[in-house]
Amino acid sequence: MSSAADRIGRIECFPVLPRWLFVRIETEQGAVGWGEATLEGHGEAVAGAIDAARDRLIGHDPDRIEDAWQLLHRLGFYRGGPVLMSAIAGIDQALWDLRGRKLGVPVYQLLGGRVRNRISVYAWIGGDRPADIADAAKQRAAQGFTAVKMNGTEDIGWLEGMRQIDALVERVGQVREAGIDVGIDFHGRVHRPLARAALKAIEPLRPLFAEEVVLSDNVDVVAQLAGCSAVPIALGERLYSRWDYRPFLxxxxxxxxxxxxAHAGGISEARRIAAMAEVYDVAFAPHCPIGPLALAACLHVGAATPNFVIQEVSLGIHYNRPAEDLTTLVRNPAMFGIESGAMAIPEGPGLGVEVDEAAVREMAKSPHRWRNPAWRGRDGELREW
Known part of the structure; x- marks a missing residue:
């Protein structure tokens, strides 16, 4: 156990399958905390940012989590963006984990205690190119889920998409017939000329939300969409700080x-973003199609956040393979069990995840180089993945 005189002595990162980046912080007296800095497709860049962070944090007091966050965010001159904020996120999670383990309490207790008794969750169905939706929804229901999320379309051109929108309506209807709620993730694949048509088409089916109908690059385009449909608009996986969220709110x-x-500055920044959203009566539903440490961090923040509504879970997601699923590198997989559409709030110290460190170190000896596919249209033009 660390003492008041203990200092950070070692920071390591581990690229592990299928596409995750774990962070391990150890103090000079041997206390350990784990976090996740996964930035899908850019793991090498984040690892480089973490390497630079060592120069500032080795010898730092691990209990001064906010000071460490500010140090990394403010003193590099250049701020924000996915790479730097993901590096901060993994370190921040690891420091919260370390602090909770030192005190023998779960992280949510350090955030003011829980405001709910369990965490509502949803899972993915259908893959990048949605198919076999009805059967997949039934399988998720059998696993204990009461809500799912699916991609709205395959790759889609600026104008050539009405058939895909018709197919989307049919698929959403199949899921609703299976007796399960559904959120629709458009992944930023739809552009402005078709976006209103897509929203109006799904509105009668009452989805939980429409996520990233268009990219979050232009707040005015999102504003136009929000004014044309009653479907709840969700976004934020490609926003990385409270400053990024501010104009949308x-x-x-x-x-x-x-x-x-794992992208937006970790537990510390997500708490601030959620509190800012609460002022505007906006719900909080963390994005998390990645690994167990990021998910555990989400569960703790969700437990202590009044405007939290539902949590994304990567169990059996299409990016994973049977040999590298959510609990592969975890010694206590039962903490991620699903019952009646919810997960239990973790009660172990820190984040509550017991990492199989030997397995992590062995897997990281052959680092992954995960990249998303490059999709092209019929004329050879690049399309959003």
Missing amino acids: EKGVVDIIQPDL
Whole structure:
């Protein structure tokens, strides 16, 4: 156990399958905390940012979590962006984990205690190119889920998409017939000329939300969409700080924010983003199609956040393979059990995840180089993945 005189002595990162990046912090007296800095497709860049962070944090007091966060965010001159904020996120999670383990309490207790008794969750169905939706929804229901999320379309051109929208309506109807709620993730694949048509088409089916109908690059385009449909608008996986979220909240164009705790500055920043959203009566539903440490961080923040609504879970997601699923590198997989559409709030110290460190170190000896596919249209033009 660390003492008041203990200092950070070692920071390591581990690229592990299928596409995750774990962070391990150890103090000079041997206390350990784990976090996750997964930035899908850019793991090498984040690892480089973590390497630079060592120069600032070796010898730092591990209990001064906010000071460490500010140090990494403010003193590099250049701020924000996915790479730097993901590096901060993994370190921040690991420091919260370390602090909770030192005190023998779960992280949510350090955030003010829980405001709910369990965490509502949803799972993915259908893959990148959605198919076999009805059967997949039934399988998720059998696993204990009461809500799912699916991609809205395959790759889609600026105008050539009405057939895909018709197919989307049919698929969503199949899921609803299976007696399960569904959120629709458009993954930023739809552009403005078709976006309104897509929202109006799904509105009668009453989905939980429409996520990233268009990219979050232009708040005014999102505002136009928000004004044309009653479907709740969700976004945020490609926003990385409270400053990024601010214009969307101020313009009142988003109903559900989805910061990823492995991208958006970790537990510390996600708490601030959620509190800012609460002021605007906006719900908080963290993005998390990645690993167990990021998910555990989400569960703790969700437990202590009043405007939290539902949590994404990567159990059996299409990016994983049977040999590398959510619990592969975890010694206590039961903590991620599903019952009646919810997960239990972790009660172990820190994040509550017992990492199989030997397995992590062995897997990291052959680092992954995960990349998303490059999709092209019929004329050879690149399309959003």
